Amino acid sequence: xxSNQLLHKAVQDMKRISGLECAVxxxxxxxLVMTSEKMPAWEEKAVSFGESGEEERVEEEICxxxxxxxxxxxxxxxMEGGSHEAVTAGRFGASQIANLLFAYKEKMDxxxxxxxxxxxxxxxxxxxxxxxxxKIPVEQRRVVFLIESKNEGETLILETMRGLxxxxxxxxxxxxxxxxxxxxxALENTDDYQTLNRIAHEIVDTLNMEAMVGxxxxxxxxxxxxxxxxxxxxxxxxxxxxxxxxxVEKNILAYxxxxxxxxxxxxxxxxxxxxxxxxxxxxPEEKFEEEELTTVYTFFDNNLNISETARQLxxxxxxxxxxxxxxxxxxxxxxxxFDDALTFKIAMMVADHMKDxxxxx
Numbered sequence: 001x002x003s004n005q006l007l008h009k010a011v012q013d014m015k016r017i018s019g020l021e022c023a024v025x026x027x028x029x030x031x032l033v034m035t036s037e038k039m040p041a042w043e044e045k046a047v048s049f050g051e052s053g054e055e056e057r058v059e060e061e062i063c064x065x066x067x068x069x070x071x072x073x074x075x076x077x078x079m080e081g082g083s084h085e086a087v088t089a090g091r092f093g094a095s096q097i098a099n100l101l102f103a104y105k106e107k108m109d110x111x112x113x114x115x116x117x118x119x120x121x122x123x124x125x126x127x128x129x130x131x132x133x134x135k136i137p138v139e140q141r142r143v144v145f146l147i148e149s150k151n152e153g154e155t156l157i158l159e160t161m162r163g164l165x166x167x168x169x170x171x172x173x174x175x176x177x178x179x180x181x182x183x184x185x186a187l188e189n190t191d192d193y194q195t196l197n198r199i200a201h202e203i204v205d206t207l208n209m210e211a212m213v214g215x216x217x218x219x220x221x222x223x224x225x226x227x228x229x230x231x232x233x234x235x236x237x238x239x240x241x242x243x244x245x246x247x248v249e250k251n252i253l254a255y256x257x258x259x260x261x262x263x264x265x266x267x268x269x270x271x272x273x274x275x276x277x278x279x280x281x282x283x284p285e286e287k288f289e290e291e292e293l294t295t296v297y298t299f300f301d302n303n304l305n306i307s308e309t310a311r312q313l314x315x316x317x318x319x320x321x322x323x324x325x326x327x328x329x330x331x332x333x334x335x336x337x338f339d340d341a342l343t344f345k346i347a348m349m350v351a352d353h354m355k356d357x358x359x360x361x
Contacts, residue, residue: 002100007033007075010097014079018089021080024097025050027073039078046076056091058082065094069101110134114172114184117226118144118233127227135169138226141187143196145219146236147203149179156211157181164206184229187222193256196222200252218243218253241265245356246349264349269357272350279347280331288330295323296335296344304341 011022015035023034029047031040042062049057049064050073057064060082067075075097079090113130116122122130131138149157158173158181165171170186185199200217207215220235235255243253246261258265264272295313299320302308310320324335333340 002097002104004033006100006104007097010093010100011035014089014093014096018079018085018093020086020089022090022093023078025076025078027076029076032075036080042078046078050076058087063087063090065090067094067097067101069098074101110136110172111174114174114182114229115176118182118184118230120230124227131226136226137170137186139224140170140226141189141191141222141224142226142229142232143185143187143219143222144229144232144236145183145185145196145200145203145217146176146233146240147181147183147207148216148218148240150214150216157207157213157215160207160211161203164203182233191222193222193254197252197254200254204251216240216243216251216253218255220255238262238265245352260346261349264346264353267350267353269354272354275350276347276354279333279343288327292323292327295320296327299324299335300341300345304336304338306336 007024011024011033012035014020014022021034021036021039023036023039023042023046024032025043025046026032027050029043029050031043031046034040045059045062046064049066054064055066061080063079063082063086065077065079066073067077077090077094077097079086079093113134113136117127128138147157147161158175161173161181161183165173165183165185172182172184174182176182183203187195196219200219203217204215207213218236218239220232220239223229223232239253239255239258242258242261242265243250245265247253295309298312299306299309302312306317306320310317313320327344328334331344333344335341335344
């Protein structure tokens with residue numbers, strides 16, 4: 001079934017071209033869209049026509065046309081008057097709506113196909129058979145981009161992405177849930193991972209400017225065949241999961257650039273708990289003040305350079321040393337030493353991983 005917005009545009013185009021008032025009813029005679037307030041007066045005629053089984057009826061006041069979706073009657077189109085011009089306009093209008101139904105159905109079929117493909121709901125033989133019917137190339141370099149809204153309730157992402165990428169036959173855009181949109185992007189032979197990074201930045205910038213929404217974009221690895229698209233989707237989904245825990249500040253997440261975050265994400269909880277107990281003398285529940293964490297992370301960003309860290313934090317060198325020594329008293333780790341700094345960094349990432357697991361449970 002078409003949306004009322006599409007039907008409204010169709011009847012407005014018919015009126016603009018023919019100069020005649022028109023309306024569309026469903027097969028039970030309920031008026032869906034109309035161009036004039038007098039059209040409801042013809043509801044009885046529409047109901048009678050729908051029950052008659054006729055394909056076309058011409059009367060002095062109105063001519064009616066049955067519109068089918070394949071064999072099933074779906075809509076009734078009414079054009080004002082019974083003139084030759086009204087009949088011709090009505091036939092063209094009915095044909096237009098029938099074509100819209102066909103195009104919409106084809107689009108929805110492809111949308112369901114892509115959703116089933118990425119979720120591994122199809123056998124390989126069915127993938128090839130349905131792709132052939134829909135004229136979707138099987139051997140084509142592709143990658144999956146997964147777009148996540150930073151705020152719930154954002155509805156413009158899917159519409160904007162479809163306007164950008166779903167205009168041809170190569171790229172596909174579909175929604176996973178209310179916060180996640182998938183772009184299956186066809187690639188040229190010359191496209192590499194730098195190209196993917198550029199596309200991801202374009203998506204973030206465009207959605208920020210045009211749709212006014214903040215998003216995080218992840219992408220998987222490039223696949224050569226249609227059946228492997230689900231693998232690229234799973235990689236993009238993993239990149240998002242890892243990014244939410246370890247790289248909150250990043251808007252672009254590439255599966256092949258997750259670093260140590262991917263390794264920690266795959267560690268079992270029992271091993272993580274054992275590691276945290278070894279590192280933190282007071283157990284994994286050890287609390288740090290926000291000032292202490294800001295200090296130590298800035299220290300890490302500056303490659304353990306005390307002078308540069310003190311300058312960026314606008315504090316005296318002795319103040320910085322005092323804060324680092326407070327962390328040493330709590331943990332037994334002197335983060336001014338590379339080995340201890342590495343242990344502290346990994347331990348904090350493991351703690352974030354455990355926090356994420358506990359929140360999910």
